[in-house]
Every structure is written in structure tokens, then in C-alpha cells.
Amino acid sequence: MTETNVKPATGHTNSQKVVVIGAGIVGVNVGLALLGKGYDVTILDRGEPGMGASFGNAGGIAVSECAPVAMPGMIRNVPGWLMDPLGPLSVRWGYLPRMMPWLLRFLAASRKSRVEQIASNMAMLLNRAWDDYDPVLKNAGLADAVFKKHGAMAVYRSTESRKAAEYAIDLRRRNGIKLRDLTRDEVRDIEPDLAPIFACGVMEEDWGHVLDPFKIVTGIFKHFLDRGGKFKTANVSNFVFRDGKPRAAVTDEGDMITFDSVVIACGAWSKTLAKRLGSPVPLDTERGYNTTVPYHDARLSRMVVCADDSFVLSPLEMGIRVGGAVELGGLLAAPNYERAKALFAKGKEVLPKLKAEGGTEWMGFRPSMPDSTPVISKSPRHANTYFAFGHGHLGVTLGATTGRLVADLMATGEAPIDMTPYRINRFSGF
Ligand SMILES: Cc1cc2nc3c(=O)[nH]c(=O)nc-3n(C[C@H](O)[C@H](O)[C@H](O)COP(=O)(O)OP(=O)(O)OC[C@H]3O[C@@H](n4cnc5c(N)ncnc54)[C@H](O)[C@@H]3O)c2cc1C
Incomplete structure (x- = not known):
């Protein structure tokens, strides 16, 4: 396990430690938005940020x-x-x-x-995509x-x-x-x-479209680090529970990374970790x-x-x-x-x-997801667990919106739109 940017987090108003698992376009946006709410955020990824689906896609901000x-x-x-x-x-x-x-x-x-x-349901997310992206891109110097x-x-x-x-x-x-x-x-x-x-x-x-999908992820990631966010290379395979709540991510090397709250943003690989957290899902x-x-x-x-x-x-x-x-x-x-x-x-x-x-x-x-709708959801099982995956053809488009919504849910328990359509347990029998 290696660690980069051990620069002390500055300006935190909230000492809660949040771990975001996955450094694709969704994870880096979630990490940055949580940092903006004052959390002490560490993103974990088993590889280099941006090397999953977010690397070589078509780059469309496909709001229609x-x-x-x-x-x-x-x-x-x-x-x-x-x-x-x-x-x-x-x-x-x-x-x-x-x-x-x-x-x-x-x-x-x-x-x-x-x-x-x-x-x-999708239009509700897509119609706000530019409003959510514009400040992220501007502040990250990526406009x-x-x-x-x-x-x-x-x-x-x-x-x-x-x-x-x-x-x-x-x-x-x-x-x-x-x-x-x-x-x-x-x-x-x-x-x-x-x-x-x-x-x-x-x-x-x-x-709209981005000039290079990989550069957007790495640009937002760099901005996240510059603002005091942390990153660790770690392949998460399980969780440690205490008093019925997940409290630490366990890596395949046996390391434990403790947290107050966790966000699963592992793209197509999110299913196993969601299941380990009590939320099986048809991803x-x-x-x-x-x-x-x-x-x-x-x-x-x-x-x-x-x-x-x-x-x-x-x-x-x-x-x-x-x-x-x-x-x-x-x-x-x-x-x-x-x-x-x-x-x-x-x-x-x-x-x-x-x-x-x-x-x-x-x-x-x-x-x-079978209904082409992402999961942007608080866990129905654990008060400190959130999910942000399943964006299908629209992960680049909805990165900033997902970050904003997860950060709002975690910080206030509320979001500016009705989140019911995006909940993780919307498929019964799973
Ligand atoms: C051909 C193609 C074209 C596309 N075109 C567009 C487009 O024009 N517009 C658009 O909006 N979308 C497009 N998409 C979709 C978009 O690429 C995805 O929706 C988006 O990249 C998903 O982002 P993500 O962050 O959820 O996942 P990813 O980018 O896949 O990131 C997931 C990360 O999680 C990490 N990870 C996984 N498991 C673990 C673990 N156990 N422990 C630690 N880390 C883990 C991975 O290493 C990876 O870095 C396209 C996709 C493809 C394939």
C-alpha cells in the first residue's frame, strides 16, 4: 500500500474521516465534493486514478x-x-x-x-449536469x-x-x-x-464533450489533492464491522483503513463490496x-x-x-x-x-444497472455507508452531479432533488 499527498488537510471544519473507494470520474468528484463540506477525505484505488472506464470513453457530456x-x-x-x-x-x-x-x-x-x-428520473439528473460541473471545472482550472x-x-x-x-x-x-x-x-x-x-x-x-476523458479525472483528482484530500493505493476486499457498523476497509494485503463513513464508487466492480455491506444489487x-x-x-x-x-x-x-x-x-x-x-x-x-x-x-x-439509472444512495442498512456507481453510458456526464448529491446526503441527510429513483434497494428480490 502506498500513500501520496500526506500534506495535512487544511480548512477542515469536520473531523469525520470519510473513505471513498474508487478513483474514477465518479469517485474523484465525490471526494472533492465531500472535501468541500469539510470532511477529512481519503480516496482509495487499487490502481492509478482514472484508469478504469473513465480512461478511454467517448468523452461526451451527454445531457440529452x-x-x-x-x-x-x-x-x-x-x-x-x-x-x-x-x-x-x-x-x-x-x-x-x-x-x-x-x-x-x-x-x-x-x-x-x-x-x-x-x-x-434521468432527466432530473441530466438537466442539472452543467450547473454542477461548471464550478468544479472552473475551480479545478479545467474549464x-x-x-x-x-x-x-x-x-x-x-x-x-x-x-x-x-x-x-x-x-x-x-x-x-x-x-x-x-x-x-x-x-x-x-x-x-x-x-x-x-x-x-x-x-x-x-x-458538450471533454478534450480528453482521462485528463478530466486526473485534473479533478489533482485539485482534490491540492485542497488537502488524500489518496492511498489499496485493493479493498472486505470490511471490519464494530457494533454492527462498517468501521474499516480491509485490503487484500490485510491492511485496515478506518473510517467514520464510506462511499463505494468502484464503477463496474462495486457489486461485491455493496454485497459485503448488506446491499446486494443487480449491477x-x-x-x-x-x-x-x-x-x-x-x-x-x-x-x-x-x-x-x-x-x-x-x-x-x-x-x-x-x-x-x-x-x-x-x-x-x-x-x-x-x-x-x-x-x-x-x-x-x-x-x-x-x-x-x-x-x-x-x-x-x-x-x-438494468434500468440505465445510477445508484446514488445512502445505505438502507448502515447510517455511515453511501453508494455512487452504476452510471452506465453517462458516468462522465453525471460525475459532478453525483459528487454534489452524495455530499449533500452525507452532510445534511437531504438532497435538492427526490433521491428515491436512485436508491440501491429499488430492485426487489435482490
Ligand atoms: C466505450 C465507452 C464510451 C463511453 N462514453 C461515454 C460518454 O461519452 N459520456 C459519458 O458520460 N460516459 C461514457 N461512458 C461511460 C463512462 O466511461 C462510465 O460511466 C464512467 O467512466 C464510470 O466511472 P466510475 O468512476 O463509476 O468507474 P471507473 O472509471 O471504472 O472507476 C472505478 C475505479 O474503482 C477502482 N476499484 C474497483 N474495485 C476496487 C476495489 N475493490 N478496491 C479499490 N479500488 C477499486 C478501479 O480501479 C477504478 O479506478 C463510456 C464508456 C465506454 C466503455
Whole structure:
């Protein structure tokens, strides 16, 4: 176990020791927000901060994405997914039996009445994402690291596929999301390097994106350390309980790290620790792939969402990132980079000037709940335990909001919005 930044915490008005487990975009935001409330905060991670799902994602501040992954009619697609290992949503056969409880809940969440509710719950978080991020980015000196509100452009190959998306678009509009329809010519004018294969588009006005997802995590983490936060490298495997309450994290090396309160923010790996704290939860992972190529000739001014094929193109600092899709295959199976290659081939069809030279492939584990809704919750079992994970496709987008809400819950027992939809025990029978 190593320790960095042993600089004494300054300005603490609260001597309570809080341990946040996990230093991804969620954990660093939670740590920083708790520091702001005066707690004595230590973040633990088994590796370097920001090296989980937060490292290589598409970087979208995707505030318009309130529609869940499981949408009405999805069940009809299940046979197709099982047959196409390189399709937009695939399942690893070997993992299927273990995934079944999650998959059944996922399909149940695609009922129209559930989808309407989920979208409204998600919009409640997403509609405040910029207000929560802006001060964090400004104070951390990262405001220039974000393309704020350039919008993202969703593109459709045919008017039929745009029509098929009407329910999802209307759902978002009804939840206060600003979307503007674009003609074929407008799509070309906005992104002239795109192939002339798109019949129309939709501008998602309020999106932004970060220049480098990893730099956002490490930038916020550095700000956390500069303000007196502490970090320890530690792989937490269990907890010590005293008087029925968790009181210390136990590492796989047998060390004990004591705390007054604890926050689980381990992304896709949160399930085991949540269970050890008395809160079993149907968390699994939607694995995602991408390829990042340095800039050659192709240029984009904003993120482009290829709606028919479920992948995105992100113009980042280091190049253009092409990827997305979902593979249900658990945390242990080796990556299948054929998926990254298949997505890149589709990307080249869309952006013909893309060149593969110098590209790097990546796979990340999205922490996913069956209802595409994060867990931002106080424990129903222990007064000193909090959970912040399961952000699926939206962890970067909702990092600052999650930090703010967890800090409010811990400091005052209240939050500025109704937290019921995000509670850890919302799935009965788990
Ligand atoms: C291909 C792809 C594209 C994406 N695009 C976007 C996007 O455009 N916009 C967006 O908002 N989101 C996007 N996401 C989702 C986003 O990346 C995740 O939701 C987010 O990174 C999750 O952050 P996290 O902090 O919860 O988890 P992570 O970043 O995975 O961090 C978890 C941390 O916990 C640590 N940890 C785990 N177990 C332990 C333990 N036992 N002890 C100590 N430490 C532990 C890990 O080492 C890790 O550092 C994308 C994801 C993928 C895969």
C-alpha cells in the first residue's frame, strides 16, 4: 500500500474521516465534493486514478441522453443480438447464464411505462449536469478542457430510420431536452467531411464533450489533492464491522483503513463490496470498445452519433475516437478487439478520410444497472455507508452531479432533488 499527498488537510471544519473507494470520474468528484463540506477525505484505488472506464470513453457530456438503453420493442432484437457477435449489442454465450438475472430486469425495464419513468428520473439528473460541473471545472482550472455546449449531431441514413427513432426523440423533448431537426444539406454543412450518406440529422443542442476523458479525472483528482484530500493505493476486499457498523476497509494485503463513513464508487466492480455491506444489487457491465486515431485529414467540429449503427465519433485532443456498442460479457473475459475493428470500419464508411495508422484500441467496462439509472444512495442498512456507481453510458456526464448529491446526503441527510429513483434497494428480490 502506498500513500501520496500526506500534506495535512487544511480548512477542515469536520473531523469525520470519510473513505471513498474508487478513483474514477465518479469517485474523484465525490471526494472533492465531500472535501468541500469539510470532511477529512481519503480516496482509495487499487490502481492509478482514472484508469478504469473513465480512461478511454467517448468523452461526451451527454445531457440529452435521458432515454434508457432498453427501449420498447427491444425484445424483438434479442435473437439478432445472439446471432451477431459484432452487432451493436452482443452477448457472450458463456456468460449468458450468469447475466440472465440482469438481462431479465433489463428487458422488464423496456416496458413503455417504465421507460417513461426512467427517462423522467434521468432527466432530473441530466438537466442539472452543467450547473454542477461548471464550478468544479472552473475551480479545478479545467474549464478550457471541455467543449461546452457545441452540441452533438445524430445522423440517420434514411427518413425511415429517423422515423423509427421518433419515440425516443419525442420522449427526450417531453423531458425538456432541446433537439433540432436537420435536413440532409444542413448535416453536410455542419460536418462537410462526413460521407454524403445521411438523409437527415438531429442536433442535440446542449451536449458538450471533454478534450480528453482521462485528463478530466486526473485534473479533478489533482485539485482534490491540492485542497488537502488524500489518496492511498489499496485493493479493498472486505470490511471490519464494530457494533454492527462498517468501521474499516480491509485490503487484500490485510491492511485496515478506518473510517467514520464510506462511499463505494468502484464503477463496474462495486457489486461485491455493496454485497459485503448488506446491499446486494443487480449491477453488471456493458463492455464498450473504441479506436482512437491521430488527426490526419479528417476533421469534425463536434461529436457525431451514428444512430443507425449505435456508435459515436468524438473529436478529442489526441485524435478522433470511434466506438461505442455494447457487449454483455462480464468483467473477466478477455477483450475481443474485432469489435473495435468492426466499429472502426463503420466509422470509415461514415468519415472516409479517417486513417487507421497510429490508432489505439481500447475496451472499457461501463458500470450498468438494468434500468440505465445510477445508484446514488445512502445505505438502507448502515447510517455511515453511501453508494455512487452504476452510471452506465453517462458516468462522465453525471460525475459532478453525483459528487454534489452524495455530499449533500452525507452532510445534511437531504438532497435538492427526490433521491428515491436512485436508491440501491429499488430492485426487489435482490
Ligand atoms: C466505450 C465507452 C464510451 C463511453 N462514453 C461515454 C460518454 O461519452 N459520456 C459519458 O458520460 N460516459 C461514457 N461512458 C461511460 C463512462 O466511461 C462510465 O460511466 C464512467 O467512466 C464510470 O466511472 P466510475 O468512476 O463509476 O468507474 P471507473 O472509471 O471504472 O472507476 C472505478 C475505479 O474503482 C477502482 N476499484 C474497483 N474495485 C476496487 C476495489 N475493490 N478496491 C479499490 N479500488 C477499486 C478501479 O480501479 C477504478 O479506478 C463510456 C464508456 C465506454 C466503455
